[in-house]
Amino acid sequence: MSDTNKTITFTNIMGQGRINQLGGVFINGRPLPHHIRIKIIEMASSGIKPCHISRQLRVSHGAVSKILNRYAETGSVSPGQIGGNPRSRLAIQAVEKHILALKAKRPNLCASELRSCLIEQEICSAENAPTVSSINRHIRSKKLNCSNSKDIKTPKKSPLNYSIEHILGLDGGLLPEFFSYFNFIIKQI
Structure with a gap:
């Protein structure tokens, strides 16, 4: 073989490697290796x-x-x-069940106290325990954030002057002439 026929081939274990503008190798959608992440933090701290x-x-x-x-x-x-x-999702669901059980047993606990209970009961460690905001989000999604639903009074809706019911005259129980005429025409069709 002559020297002019030699080709350089780039092989990558993952088969997905790309070269960025700086000449570094990356895999799109995948995180940087841990040692590079550590090096970034070390360099920034220096x-x-x-x-x-x-x-x-x-x-x-x-x-x-x-x-x-x-x-x-x-x-x-x-x-x-x-x-x-899938395994981590099962673990997350188990923690969510514990949160709901704790909230049902002690409805006055706030999210930070729920997080502390999860850590004390060794359901989670301090490193992987859900954040206070994620606990609040989960409780809100399950609508368990109030201890007693009787305490909350929903305001009575008053009809709006510019609502379609008011414009058509349906809010007072009286139908305007044009509306009854319109219904009459539709019923004939």
């Missing part, structure tokens, strides 16, 4: 700007910013869930 981290590690600026923001908010460098694991 005072290196995100744009320099991006260039040195050949990772997009958006990915660096996202990881740094997530670390600042949660203290975690682990990525979010990609599609969800």
Whole structure:
């Protein structure tokens, strides 16, 4: 074989690898490897700007910013869930059942107290316990946030002056002449 016929082939274990504008390899839709995430946090904590981290590690600026923001908010460098694991979904459902059971047993507990109970009963650890906002969201979705439904009075709806019922005269029980005439024509058809 001559030197001119040699071709360079790029093979990737995943078969999905792409090259970004900085020359780094990434797989679209997949999180960055853990060691790169750790390196981003280490570099940022040593005072290196995100744009320099991006260039040195050949990772997009958006990915660096996202990881740094997530670390600042949660203290975690682990990525979010990609599609969800059926086993983890079962675990989440089990925790949700415990939340509902605790709320049914002690309806006056707020979300932060429910979270503390989950940790104390060793249903969750402090690291993987649901956040207060997600507990509140779950309780709201199940409509268990009020301890006694009799305490809440729903306001009585008063008819609006500009409602279709008022315009057509249906709110007072009296039908205007044109409306009864219109009904008469429709019934004949």
